Amino acid sequence: ETPMQSTPIFSPTVIAAAALAANRFVTFAGAVCGAGAKAFGVAQYAVAAGDAVAVNALGTTKVEAGGAIAVGGPIKSDANGKAIAQGGSGEILGYAIEAASGDGKIIEMFLTP
16 A cells, blocks of 8 residues: 655645535535546645635645546546546546545545646
8 A cells, every 4th residue: 555645746726616525525615526527635624614625736645536536547526526536527636546445435636627
């Protein structure tokens, strides 16, 4: 098992448009990322609407999986901002550095712009 590093290169702050959970994909407008949508990055902690949150946008980050993901596999967002294996259509947001055995697992991923 690879030790999680979480090495962000760029972590801007956005104002949450809605309540956000930690380690989930966030849009450029500070909302929960939708299924297959483009994400700005991954929220680093949970916040309420109107609060500022640091978003890891480039580098590696911890992310919550919404299902099984293979090491090296492409990742997209599900409807709740969780990382899922990219199959078919949808924005590739990065690649898994660690495998996820299923929903709720925290893994490290490489974010791609």
